[in-house]
Amino acid sequence: MTAAAMRLPPGFRKQSLEERRRQVAETYKLDDRDFAASRSPEMEDLADMMIESAIGVMPIPLGVATGFTIDGSVYDIPLATEEPSVVAAAGYAARIIGESGFETWSTEPVMQAQIFLENAGSAAEKRISAAENELKDSLDSHLAPLERRGGGFRGLATTRLPGLGLLQVDLYIDVRDAMGANILNTAAEALQGDLERLSGGHTLMSILSNQAGLRRAGALFRLPVERLARAARGIAPEEIARRIVLASDLAQESSERAVTHNKGIMNGISALALATGNDTRAVEAGAHAWSARSGQVRGLSRYRLQAQTLEGWLELPLALATVGGAVKIHPVSRATLGILGQPDSGQLSRIGAAVGLAQNFAAVLALVSGGIQKGHMKLHAARLAFQAGARGDEVRAVADRMAALKSYRLEDAAAALSRLRSI
Numbered sequence: 001m002t003a004a005a006m007r008l009p010p011g012f013r014k015q016s017l018e019e020r021r022r023q024v025a026e027t028y029k030l031d032d033r034d035f036a037a038s039r040s041p042e043m044e045d046l047a048d049m050m051i052e053s054a055i056g057v058m059p060i061p062l063g064v065a066t067g068f069t070i071d072g073s074v075y076d077i078p079l080a081t082e083e084p085s086v087v088a089a090a091g092y093a094a095r096i097i098g099e100s101g102f103e104t105w106s107t108e109p110v111m112q113a114q115i116f117l118e119n120a121g122s123a124a125e126k127r128i129s130a131a132e133n134e135l136k137d138s139l140d141s142h143l144a145p146l147e148r149r150g151g152g153f154r155g156l157a158t159t160r161l162p163g164l165g166l167l168q169v170d171l172y173i174d175v176r177d178a179m180g181a182n183i184l185n186t187a188a189e190a191l192q193g194d195l196e197r198l199s200g201g202h203t204l205m206s207i208l209s210n211q212a213g214l215r216r217a218g219a220l221f222r223l224p225v226e227r228l229a230r231a232a233r234g235i236a237p238e239e240i241a242r243r244i245v246l247a248s249d250l251a252q253e254s255s256e257r258a259v260t261h262n263k264g265i266m267n268g269i270s271a272l273a274l275a276t277g278n279d280t281r282a283v284e285a286g287a288h289a290w291s292a293r294s295g296q297v298r299g300l301s302r303y304r305l306q307a308q309t310l311e312g313w314l315e316l317p318l319a320l321a322t323v324g325g326a327v328k329i330h331p332v333s334r335a336t337l338g339i340l341g342q343p344d345s346g347q348l349s350r351i352g353a354a355v356g357l358a359q360n361f362a363a364v365l366a367l368v369s370g371g372i373q374k375g376h377m378k379l380h381a382a383r384l385a386f387q388a389g390a391r392g393d394e395v396r397a398v399a400d401r402m403a404a405l406k407s408y409r410l411e412d413a414a415a416a417l418s419r420l421r422s423i
């Protein structure tokens with residue numbers, strides 16, 4: 001029977017997590033050893049509360065990239081990722097950049113929701129603008145907790161969409177340390193009735209925009225070119241610096257290259273977002289939209305040479321929360337925020353910008369100085385060794401042997417493992 005012909009029984013979602021797990025294992029004839037890894041006694045009540053039809057958890061490696069100097073303080077940065085090179089690359093960049101570290105900045109955490117109205121009359125824009133204070137007051141009960149923390153209502157704007165004729169009403173709220181989706185969606189829905197009355201139209205939908213273009217974070221580093229010597233693989237450091245700048249310009253001109261350049265940045269940022277319980281899709285949607293704001297996808301980071309100093313720079317929308325959603329409800333998120341010294345949202349977003357820039361720097365440096373495959377194949381060899389049955393210290397020994405032989409097939413891993421075990 002094919003998987004498509006198998007069916008979970010009706011009422012599956014109403015069963016207990018344990019029963020759902022049993023039904024899935026039975027229906028799909030799962031290998032007990034594989035499925036066992038989705039068990040987590042500490043996490044199952046939480047998983048069952050967080051999503052519908054939970055059957056367990058998906059464990060992803062959590063690592064720490066150590067020794068980041070950011071605005072004069074040293075951070076160890078927790079990263080959750082399935083990609084082998086991410087933590088290693090971030091730590092490598094942090095070591096090269098060293099104590100001069102990263103300078104970072106962030107804007108106020110203002111998020112935007114949109115109410116789209118159909119058949120709004122021609123005077124709608126003026127009437128909504130004239131009623132802004134009244135509309136703001138109508139949100140008082142929703143926004144009072146934010147206002148007590150220094151956030152709250154930051155304005156309204158209207159735009160008539162030329163193609164469809166819909167009236168777009170943008171609502172701006174400073175959400176402080178939250179990501180803000182529920183706060184914005186609740187407030188936007190609360191305005192619908194008044195906006196319909198003022199415009200004579202009716203609401204098609206109200207929803208947060210993940211563009212988050214007003215809530216940005218950035219980072220830069222300045223690196224004396226001679227510090228590239230340790231990474232230069234026989235190439236003059238000045239030449240490496242020149243190539244990094246050229247690679248940065250390339251990601252401005254070639255959108256195909258820019259997509260991958262930016263994916264590398266998000267390797268770090270999404271791993272931090274996941275490690276801290278943030279909404280990775282929201283962060284990525286905002287970043288990629290920002291990279292295409294000129295009408296073409298361009299690299300989010302830039303590099304330039306100033307005398308004998310290489311400067312790296314990155315800025316992007318970054319709505320990393322330290323409260324709300326899964327953040328702090330998830331025990332791992334509480335632990336990772338602890339590793340970071342309980343940052344607020346602005347600090348966490350600035351750390352995110354630094355780790356994104358570090359990740360990008362490590363990738364571009366490797367690409368222009370001999371390629372990334374050498375490092376990646378070493379990590380790939382460890383996976384093959386594990387697949388071949390190596391465990392503990394054997395994994396590294398088998399991977400080292402494969403690297404020495406420059407041969408990276410599963411058969412090579414199996415041969416290296418049996419050789420090791422026969423010694």
Ligand code: NAD
Binds near residue numbers: 175176177208
């Ligand atoms: P939330 O609903 O948990 O609200 C945050 C809460 O934290 C508020 O009640 C607020 O009063 C409180 N709070 C305590 N201390 C605070 C502080 N210092 N700063 C700000 N608020 C503080 O969370 P949210 O951020 O409104 O929504 C995030 C969730 O919504 C995420 O799980 C996200 O995945 C989900 N979501 C996303 C989208 C989208 O991205 N389009 C849409 C819907 C829902």
